[in-house]
Amino acid sequence: MLKFFLLLLFTFTIYGQHQVTIPWPSLANSPWPVIRGDMQATGRSEYTGPRTPNVIWRKDMPLGIFHGPVIGFNDNLFVGTNSFTGFAGGTSNYFYSMNKKGDTIWTYITDDPSANVAGPTITNDSTIYFISIGAGLFALNQDGTLKWRNEKFSATYFTRFISIAKDHNIYIPWLDTLFVIEPNNGNVINSFYTPNIAPTEIVFSTGGDTIFYFTGKINTLEEKALNASTLQGEQIWSLDLYTYSHSWGTPIVDNENRIYLYASEGPSGQYLYCVNPNGTINWKYPFMNENYQNYSSPTIDRNGNIIFQTNTDTGYIYSVDYFGHLNWKISLGDIDDGAIIDHGIICDAEGKIYCGSTTGAQTNFWCIDNTGKILWKLNLEGYEFNTSPAIGSDGTLYIGTHLRSTFLNHTRNLIAVKDSVTSVEDDDEKYYSYKLSQNYPNPFNPITIISYSIKQEGLVTLKVCDILGKEVATLVNENKRSGTYEVNFNASNLPSGIYIYKLQSGIFSDVKKMLLIK
Secondary structure, rough: HHHHHHHHHHHHHHHHHHOOOOOOOOOOOOOOOOOOOOOOOOOOOOOOOEEEEEEOOOOEOOOOOOOOOOEOHHHHHHEOOOOOOOOOOOEEEEEEEEOOOOOOEEEEEEEEOOOOOOOOEOOOOOOEEEEEEOOOEEEOOOOOOOEEEOOOOOOOOOOOEEEOOOOEEEEEEOOOOEEEOOOOOOOOOEEEEEEOOOOOOOOOOOOOOOOEEEEOOOOOOOOOEEEEEEOOOOOEEEEOOOOEEEEEOOOOOOOOOOOEEEEEEEEOOEEEEEEOOOEEEEEEEEOOOOOOOOOOOOOOOOOOEEEOOOOOOOOOOEEEOOOEEEEEEEOOHHHOOOOOOEEEEEEOOOOOEEOOOEEEOEEEEEOOOOOOOOEEEEEOOOOEEEOOOOOEEEEEEEOEEEEOOOOOOOOOOEEEEOOOHHHHHHHHHHHHHEEEEOEEOEEEEEHHHHHHOOOEEEEEEEEEOOOOOEEEEEEEEEOOOOOOEEEEEOOHHHHHHHEEEEEEOOOOOEEEEEEEEE
16 A cells, blocks of 8 residues: 555656647647737747747848737737837738748728737637737737727736637636626626736636636835635635836646745845745745846746746846746856847747846847757847747747837747757757657556657657557548657547557557546
8 A cells, every 4th residue: 555655646747747738629720820829828838939040031020020920820920019100100000821931811990090019819710819908809810800898908018818718608807897798799797896907917727717816016115915716706815025126928838737836035145936826835936146037928838848048147047847946047148149038938748948138238138948058039120029939830930020110110020930850950869769659648548648759850749549450540541751850639528448549650650558547
């Protein structure tokens, strides 16, 4: 019995670290339907981004990009603006849809000069939501026509995305109130008085039945707290934070519903907090002689490592493990290199980290591998980066930049970066071999993740069969380039039992077993 208990504890500890993307039926099943990637704001992509700074195209976005782009179906891009056209006598502003080559599909024109800054959110019915600073909350159809508009709400530059519950209802904090909006017509269907609620996005628990949000505006004397409530507005708990400040960055939620955020303990006590699902502090990592940035968010890779940045002239990036122990720490350079990172960083399927300069005379964008080695640095040509980049299903990384909000002639500021086939594919084969990994967790209920590696580009199939050999799911059936991939398998509609999954690529094939226990 003791051995069984220890084995169970060890299994929980190991698999508790592994992170998978939580299925969210209201979001588009696309590579990056929302800024930060998902409604837990993890900043983790299921796809592998570029290992080289190979720019395949740049596009002029005259009004700049503050948040975005996001990626919808068919890898189409959606993005708003940064600049206010009224300074030049303008009376309208814009929201764009593009294909993955940067070609414009359609442009939606608003009747207000205010920037459409809030990062868009794409839902599974192809509705596109965005918020203007002055013109309200918009819902567009897939073809760019207006579905509805609610003029009650406006955004700030701190609104990174629009929060959507699993049932499609929209949650927006606004003027001491949390509003719930009906997705079909934009009407308010509920509201909850929430004093001092921060005007930023809220995030959801993995089950979708709990929301997490900040109260207390930064740099004010309002009492600061991280809060958890039900979808009906009933407070579950509130964790008091130091009066002076917490970050305006989005808190992130892991698979065990632990929440990670930046906050102060006192005038000189700056920490990355890990908060348990019940609102108690699990651990906190101190910043020695450093501060957090005001709008930053950490990211969490699939192995449970938390990667974050601090506010110093040398641009430190940290990685700590699931228990708050330091893995590594690196410097991106100094302030002259633009090593001030004040946005939500992201990681890809391999654990590579992507981030860019928020300010500086020289601005850059970096890629860092999962050991803390800087792989590349791309010159942003003086433009600033305030958002989270996005990775498409083909591995293309999209970067949106801007200058000041009064500037109306941005150029070369939407950037697509992708490893070139000729220069990288042969090199890829030095990094990868064919491999099918054991799923984790295993046993599972009902979601597990399967990882595999491909040595040479070609058609790849990954299928699941029951113990009798009957096919129950096709997880992959498409051309893949050399690299490491992962895919979620949701067995919610299958009975308990042993299942077999098979990877086929060229002459390579391998099979493994997994156990579903309900």
